[in-house]
Amino acid sequence: MMDQRRLLSVNDLRVHFSGRKSGGLGKPLLIPVVNGVSFEVLQGETLGLVGESGCGKTTLGRALIRLGPSTVTGTIMFEGREISAISNHEFRALRKEIQMIFQDPFGSLNPRMTVGQVLEEVLLVHRIARGDAARRRIEELLDLVGLSREYRNRYPHEFSGGQRQRIGIARALAVNPKFIICDEPVSALDVSIQSQIINLLKDLQRDLGLTYLFIAHDLSVVEYISDRVAVMYLGKIVEIAESAELYANPKHPYTRALLSAIPNPEFGGKKERILLKGDLPGPMNIPSGCGFHPRCPSATAECSQKEPRLQELTSINNGHQVSCFLYE
Known part of the structure; x- marks a missing residue:
């Protein structure tokens, strides 16, 4: 990625909320929701962000624009300027550059x-x-x-x-604005209306030179609108690649399971469904090692002991990154 093309660069972003144990007793706790996320968004592109409900997608988007009561650490660079440490007064002027479209169009x-x-x-x-x-x-x-x-x-x-x-x-x-965070902007709409809004966003991007972070759980919508896609699980990005590459050649077991759930539109077409065991753990019960290992069909002993790092696959060499011991 060329430096001059970077609009947004995020490094080791962590977001915590304040809370207490069940019953509201005891000392205040910091609840981790985003756990060390790093990614870049290039000028004029759409980066899709997908994952199960509760994985931290919306919290990540809100943290970029300082919405909501949370503790945020890490580095956020916008057009080469670090904005994570600037005052609220300085950030107010920056809001003209970074805007958000919310999920609930009425609320x-x-x-x-x-x-x-x-x-x-x-x-x-x-x-x-x-x-x-x-x-x-x-x-x-x-x-x-x-x-x-x-x-x-x-x-x-x-x-x-x-x-x-x-x-x-x-x-x-x-x-x-130059950069718009789209927080599930079509999830509350009828399917027939979703396509109209998605096409409107694409037209506006073309005509106004906009850059999007598109947060969604509908994988078909994300595939259509995104240039690159990042997959999030338990507050971490586990895979990121160009849209066509990720949908054709998913590497992380979690990504494969997500994509297997997309319906096959062809008459009589069948797709092997990968069913994950268990539910998404809560932020206070994140497993040791790789957070996905309790649900992963390919997990080994190493997965429960060490945490894999997000790294580029040299065998593909097109920016495809994955966080999995299968590829280390």
């Missing part, structure tokens, strides 16, 4: 504000435009996301789920 909008007021608030807070200039910018944003300009006087409850998500996208675009 993320203020029900007491019209669409115009929702978008105008962003323009006013970031001192981008006011008055007639703000009105023109709001109309431009509605045009961008395929909504009528007349909708600016309506409230969120008057729209369908897909229309609300278009409003959420317009709000993210209002500040002309």
Whole structure:
């Protein structure tokens, strides 16, 4: 990867939440949710992030933009500048560069504000435009996301789920960002509407030169929109590769199990399903060694004792990285 193409670089990112043992008694605990994640996002690409519910995907995305009460350590570089240690005042200015599209298109909008007021608030807070200039910018944003300009006087409850998500996208675009974190932006929508929103995101990326971190659990959607895909398990990235390479040649046993669950659309087509034993452990019960070893069909004694590192497969030599002793 060329340095000049890196937009975001994350190194050893760890996120902890404060909590207590069952019953709320005892000393406060730090609950690990993201456990030493490192990755890069290149200018103009879409990096997909997949994994089971509870693996830390959304927490990772929120940590990049400082949303939520958590303790974050590690290094985050944006356009060559370290932003993990800057003050909240400095980070506020950076929010114009990094935006987020949320999973719930209704809960993320203020029900007491019209669409115009929702978008105008962003323009006013970031001192981008006011008055007639703000009105023109709001109309431009509605045009961008395929909504009528007349909708600016309506409230969120008057729209369908897909229309609300278009409003959420317009709000993210209002500040002309370079990088957008898409936190499961289509998971709450009907399948027929999902494709419209995904295609809208692809069109906006092409026309505006946007870069996405696309967080999702729908593997088919991720395959369609992503240039590269990272697979997350128990707060760690266990595999990362170009989208076509990962779906055609998955290496980590967990990735293979995830991909085996994708339905085969061909009539009569069959696919060998890899069923994992047990459930995803909680963040307070992370197994020793490789966190996946209790559920892994290929686990050895070494897997329970040592933790594999994420490393590039030299035999493939195209940026395909995997964290598994099968390839060390």
